Amino acid sequence: MFAHTLTQELLRVLERPDLRVIAGARRIVLDxxxxxxxxxxPDGGIVLGLPLQGNLEQTAFFLRHALELAALLERAPRQAFHAAFCAARTAALFWYLDTGRADTDAPAAWVPLMARPDVPDSATLRATWPALAPLQPAPATPPVEADFTALQGVLAYLWKRLGPIETLMATGGDARLAxxxxxxxxxxxCSHRPRPWAITFASSTASSLSERGFAGAETARLALVAGALQGRADEAAQAQDADIQARIASAFGLTGHEGVVLAPSGTDCELYALALAALAPGGRPVSNILLAPEETGSGVPLAAQGCHFANDTALGHGVTRGARIAGFPDDTEVVNVPMRDGAGHVRALPEVDAQTCRLTHELRAAGRHVLLHRLDLSKTGLLAPGLAALEQATAPFGAGTDDRPDVVVDACQARLDPARVRAYLDMGWMVMVTGSKFFTGPPFCGALLLPACVRRRLDGPRGLPAGLxxxxxxxxWPAGSARDSLPHGHNIGLILRWQAALAEITAFGTIPRAVVRDRLRTFLAAVTAQIAARPVLELLPPVAPARPGPEQAWDCLPTIMSFFVRAPDSPEGGFRPLAVAEARQLYAWLNTDLSGCIPADDADAALAAVLCHVGQPVPLAHPDLPDELAGALRISAGARLVSGEPSHEGMDPTERLRREARNVGRILDKIGLILRHWPRLAAMAPVQTYLPHGWRARAVLPA
Structure with missing residues (x-):
């Protein structure tokens, strides 16, 4: 009976997607x-013992500890003593991340000590060893005092690099990752661990990891820790940076003369593009022409002017938002070209093109170097200016002149065929991409792709701005003397996020173009019909990106479905959309278990517990909300919709797409449920959670 109970408990813990991925094929037995x-x-297997009985949280903790120790002993067998403490550090951080418990509830006395921000002293480490020694594969040689002194130094070097993937992946970005x-x-x-029970169509904003992405990041994390244990921390991180740059280059068809700059976000990409534009021949002041900045990142207009766009940077440095970054010229100017009119309607592309060309010519005539943007695509799927307009705007003024603008393509949504990126680079244009939007990697992983003509600027006599x-x-950055002003080091969180995203990019890249197109088209037709069938919703007319071939292209489809939601207090027969603040509230409630808030007699009460993650509301003008901006929610088709994910294994692709379409219906039905009970929910103020309520106590995954 005891063995049976323990087995069932362990199986329930192993159903967790994060622990299932980490365990892989490792042999686990009970004693x-x-x-x-x-x-x-000795063979790397794990024996679980008596203290596991009766508590799912402690079972998960000890299993996570065992899995970490086994993995480190395999990768760094000669550092077993140090590995024991590294594994304990990761397990301790996992406990607090997983449970949110206080120190008094820790499953072992050493847990709060190993979770501290600073390394414990050698005496504390020595006192901890008797609890860790019995967990090793063989009786360890008793360490002496000098061993603990040396250990303290090793851990001081490693401490910031140790932790579960969920902790480390939240570093090297900004506070929004915490x-x-x-x-x-x-x-x-979003979560940095898989969340397959949530219905997710949020790829226009950010997505939780899939098991595939989690596995890619976990493999990279273990390589980094093992390298550090062996005294090769910098080499291991350098290898990861180079691997990511090479894989991004391969995915988008870059050549050896081109380059990849890794960036925490699309906004950082904007800053880097401006820095490279300032290195253009001629040394002229830069005018930066932005397309629809209100439909890109909120910090983009500041970055485009060479200013700090937050109060801290991805590397953790405190700065002043809006202040000029050291080394960026103070005569840089930003010019905006809107893509919607005052009523929120999309402007005609010829009008946008004409304005873009006129501004570019005026600025060039004034002796300024222009950095011109092509937006591909905006938060609501808009594409501009047209290729013909860009060709006209960047044409040489005359023989012998060297004033041609730089062009940077904001493709941070990454909703385009890699062949488009290759074509942009062939035109000498920089391209900003991310792995965190269409590709459904974790938020905050960006890259700036450099054509050869821009890449060569890094070899020139001028350096990058000191403030970078x-x-x-x-x-x-690619090699070059211009980057010498940048510090040595590695953004570990960015490395892990990119390795997660590259796992998704690789899976998507195996799907033929025609299959991608057909799957997206089928899904998008179902979404459009379902939104149109609900009177409480108003679909923004989808704008298909105007692109030339190739044959069977999928990126001519509008993959972001934006819609307004009718406010509960709209006048009878009218449609007042939710304002931005109200739409943000709805967005959060969709991703919340509302089962304790909705009356059981509501016909859709069963939907209350369903967690639904969609794209964040975009502030847009609406004619029926004249005094403030409305908030447009978004349901987006991402790479995982096409390639599937490990939790879909064995499912027929056609049936999987039908299930995805049904899930869109569940999201829209939950919106109706929320609207019917809006005052009640506003009074109760429910809070989002990683899991639906009650799952932790009875099981980890639903039936």
Whole structure:
């Protein structure tokens, strides 16, 4: 009976997608007479013992500890003593991240010590060893005092690099990546561990990891820790940076004369593009022409002017938002070209093209170097200016002149065929991409792709602005003397996020173009019909991107479906859309278990517990909301919709797409449920959670 109970408990824990991925094919057995929590066998297997009985949270903790120790012993067998403490550090951080418990509830006395921000002293480490020694695969040689002194130094070097993937992936970006212990989610309503029970169509904003992405990041994390244990921390991180740059280059068809700059976000990409434009021949002041900045990142207009766009940088340096970044000229100017009129309607493309060309010619005539943007695509799927307009705007003024503008393509949504990126680079244009939008990698992983003509500027006599040292490391850039002002080091969180995204990019890249197109077209038709069938919703007319071939192109489809939601207090027969603040509230409630808030007699009460993640509201003008901006929610088709994910394994692709379409219907039905009970929900103020309520106590995955 005891063995059966323990087995069922362990199986429930192993159903967790994060632990299932980490465990992989590792052999795990149970030994009810083992008094230690676990022990690692010489062959890497794990024996779980008596202290696991009766508590799912402690079972998960000890299993995570065992899995970490087993993995590190395999990768760094000669550093077993140090690995024991590294694994304990990761397990301790996992405990607090996983449970949100206080120190008094820790499953072992050493847990709060190993979770501290600073390395414990050698005496504390020595006192901890008796609890860790029995977990090793063989009796360890008793360490002496000098061993603990040396250990303290090793851990001081490693401490910031140790932790579960969920902790490390939240570093090297900004505060929006931090996981709220009360919810298990970050600012975007996402998790750095898989969340397959949530219905997710949020790829226009940010997505939680899939098991595939989690596995890609976990493999990279273990390589970094093992390298650090062996005294090769910098080499291991350098290898990861180079691998990411090479894989991004391969995915988009870059050549050896071109380059990839790794960036924490699309906004950082904007800053880097401006820095490279300032290195253009001629040394002229830069005018930066932005397309629809209100439909890109909120910090883009500041970055486009060479100013700090937040109060801290991805590397953790405190700065002043809006202040000029050291080394960026103070005569840089930003000019905006809107893509919607005052009523929120999309402007005609010829009108946008004409304005863009006129501004570019005027600025060039005034002796300024122009950095001209092509937006591909905006938050609502808009594409401009047209290729013909860009050709006209960038044509030489006359023989012998060297005033041609730089062009940077904002493709941060990454909703385009890689062949488009290759074509942009062939035109000498920079391209900004991310792995975190269409590709459904974790938020905050960007890259600036450099054509050969721009890449060569890094070999010139002028360096990058000194203030970029607060934003980026040298290893994130292609080789060149211009980057010498940047510090040595590596953004570990960015490395892990990109490896997660590249796992998704690789899976998507195996799907033939025609299959991608057909799957997207089928899904988008179903979404459009379902939104149109609900009177409480108003679909923004989808704008198909105007692109030339190739044959069977999928990126001519509008893959972001934006819609307004009718406010509960709209006048009878009218349609007042939710204002931005109200739409943000709806967005959060969709991603919340509302089962304790909705009356059981509502016909859709069963939907209350369903977690639904969609794209964040975009502020837009609406004629029926004249005094403030409305908030347009978005349902977006991402790469995982096409390629599937591990939790879909074995499912027929046609049936999987039908299920995805049904899930859109569940989202829209939950919107109706929320609208019917809006005052009640506003009074109760429910909070988002990683799991639906009650799952932790009874099981980890739903039936």
């Amino acid at each position: 009810p007479v083992l008094e230690a929590p676990f022990r690692i066998l 996981v709220d212990p009360a919810t298990g989610l970050n600012h975007y309503g 040292a607060d934003y980026s490391y040298r290893a994130a």
